[in-house]
Amino acid sequence: MQAPVVVMNTQTPGGERQFGRKAQLSNITAAKTVADIIRSCLGPKAMLKMLLDPMGGIVLTNDGHAILREIEVAHPAAKSMIELSRTQDEEVGDGTTTVIILAGEILAQALPQLERNIHPVVIIQAFKQALTDALKIIDEVSVPVDIDDDDAMYQLIKASIGTKFVSRWSKLMCNLALKAVRTVTLDVGSGKKEIDIKRYARVEKIPGGEIEESQVLDGVMLNKDITHPKMRRRIENPRVMLLDCPLEYKKGESQTNIEISKEEDWNKILQIEEEQVKALCDAIIALKPDLVITEKGVSDLAQHYLVKHNITALRRVRKTDNNRIARATGATIVNSPLTAVASDIGTQCGLFEISKIGDEYFTFMTQCKDPKACTILLRGPSKDILNEIERNLHDAMGVARNVMWNPKLCPGGGATEMAVAVGLERRAKQIEGVMQWPYRAVAEAMEVIPRTLIQNSGNSPIRVLTELRAKHAETGEDGESIGSSWGIDGDSGKCVDMRTYGVWEPMAVKEQSIKTAVESACLLLRVDDIVAAKSAKQVSGPIGGGGEE
CATH class of the missing domain: 3.30.260.10 (TCP-1-like chaperonin intermediate domain)
Known part of the structure; x- marks a missing residue:
């Protein structure tokens, strides 16, 4: 079966291009549709989505990024929305659902502004102003954290x-x-x-096994077995040598063909091969490693020499794995054994061991002193x-x-978004002229996060949101907001103080999600024309010319 397809066509049924208001409307609708797909995936009471991939496999998840990655869309604006969650995932690794819902809501709130005939450039200006103020508010509500606690x-x-x-x-x-x-x-x-x-x-x-058996190894694990049955499967404090060259006979570069007429010549060629492999192995043996790991192949002859000197070899290890081993054991990856020196050998690994888990053999290199790489x-x-x-x-x-x-935290559970919404609403009164409306629209759009949390927990959004707004509107004697840490308990859908409830989120995630959402909304509002490029089939004539002028 195919992946879920959310088809949003870029062209109207008549096939004419979309421009002006029509294009903006089409983009906003597409963005809202994408946001609606994953709206139910926010908060602790989030619903799961079951996705069928083209190969017939299924994915069960409520991770916004994983869902959008699998969905196939036809509309360009929807595609750009999906890119947002990828950006968020790459940059900060969390808040992928939030950013899509926010961007969709900001665009939805921009629609009435367009209908008021406010020019998109004015709306964008107001949005940018609101973003600057929102980031200041986030900074005000954030608290520092001790990362060693x-x-x-x-x-x-x-x-x-x-x-x-x-x-x-x-x-x-x-x-x-x-x-x-x-x-x-x-x-x-x-x-x-x-x-x-x-x-x-x-x-x-x-x-x-059990989920409880999961662990972070103080070292690296590979899905590899040794190359020769007589090699050691357990070495304590091994000296590790890492190579990215083959321990095999190096053949001629340009597909060399050799014709042999005498039998002695054949023996001579074999002898040259042997000597070359022996020279490589001798260079390795001189450094007295216990373990040799290479990204390329190891010939039978090389294995023979290494076994004789009680050296274990692993071959065809991925480059990425080799880099991790280098970080964990303190070894340097060498291009050729002939140029290796004693300082290239890694000695920080405490134990090399090969274990069988299920049907497969795995190599463990653990008990490393201060490893800078690990396997989970x-x-x-x-x-x-x-x-x-x-x-x-x-x-x-x-x-x-x-x-x-x-190391700064913001209150979670929609508290930061609500604080931004109330703060922007307060500042909107000082903005003159027509820009006040789109500025307010951002404040309203921010409320979508607490509102969605309440909806997903099965509570009444109107009643709880009003209560939350009242909490945030409370000010102390100095006019400062004192309720800015109040948010939604995602399980019960009630207002709680996040300081006592204990839900905090990194400031980087909040800043990134609001920045990404507002900037993408500005980008989509700037579009006033959607034109399908001409496909190659339509271009006629000898060299692509001769078509319509």
């Missing part, structure tokens, strides 16, 4: 995965995400950190469940990474 970090990551499938094992998942991110954090000097979870924190999914081993009943856990873990690691970069 485990409890505070757990609370935070829990908010990210509490709405997902793995919320039952949230303590375990928080542990995994936090440990993985801390492992791959690298100080690059001048107070900056490099946290590359994509390259150095690999998730390995092995069906079978996930166990679970079935492939589908493991895939969903991996998606949720990705979000959790994204949250941990963002807080390490920018």
Whole structure:
């Protein structure tokens, strides 16, 4: 069966192009349709979507990005909306559903402004102004966090995965995400950190076992077995050598053909081959490694020499895995054994071991001293469940990474959005002229997040939203808002103070989602013409000429 197709045609039934108001209307409708698809996926009471992919497999998830990735759309505006969730996922790893719902709502609120005949450029100007003010409000409601305090970090990551499938094992998942991110954090000097979870924190999914058996290894795991049965399967404190060249006879570069007339010549060629392989192996043996890992092949002859000197070899290891091993063991990847020196050997690994899990053999290189790369081993009943856990873990690691970069938190549960909505509404009164209307529209659009949370929990949006608005409108004696941390409890759909309820989100996620949503809305409003480009078939004539002028 094919993936779910949400068809929104770019052309009107008559086939004429769309321009002006018609094009803007068409874009706004498309954006709203995409937002409506995943609106029910927000919050802890989120519904799941079942997607059928073209290969006949199914995906069960409530992760906005995973859903939109599978959906096939025809409308260009809808495509650009789907790109938003990808941007959000790449940048901050969380808030993918939020950003789509916000962008859809901002565009929906822009429609009445267009009907009032306000020029799109004026609307965009007001939106940009509102975005600047919104970012200031987020900064005001945010609080700093101590990234070394485990409890505070757990609370935070829990908010990210509490709405997902793995919320039952949230303590375990928080542990995994936090440990993985801390492992791959690298100080690059001048107070900056490099946290590359994509390259150095690999998730390995092995069906079978309990979900509770999942763990972050202090090292690397590969789906590989040794190349020769006599090689050692367990080495303590191995000396590791990493290569990205084959331990085989190097044949001539340009498809060399050799014709042999005498038998001795044949023996001579074999001898040259042997000598070449022996020279490579001797260079390796001189450095006394216990373990040789290469990205290319290892010939039988090379295996023979290595076994003789009690050296274990692994071959055809992926380049990405080799990079992770290099970070974990402190080894340097060498282009040729002949140029290797003693300092290229990695000695930080505590244990090399090959274990059988299920039907397959896995290589474990663990107990590394201060590894800067790790493997997260996930166990679970079935492939589908493991895939969903991996998606949720990705979000959790994204949250941990963002807080390490920018240690500030905003209240969750729609509290930040509501604070922005109330703050913008207050500031709108000082804006003169026609720009006040579209500025207000952004404030109204922000309320969509708490409203959707209330709807998804099955409560009455009107009553609870009014109560929440009243809480946010309360001001202290100095005129400052004092209710800005009130949000929605996604389970019961009631107003709660997020400071006591304990749902916090990284400021980076909130800022990114509002920036992305507003800027994409501005982009789509700028479009006043949708033209289908002419396909190659329509262009006639000898060299593409001769068509219509």
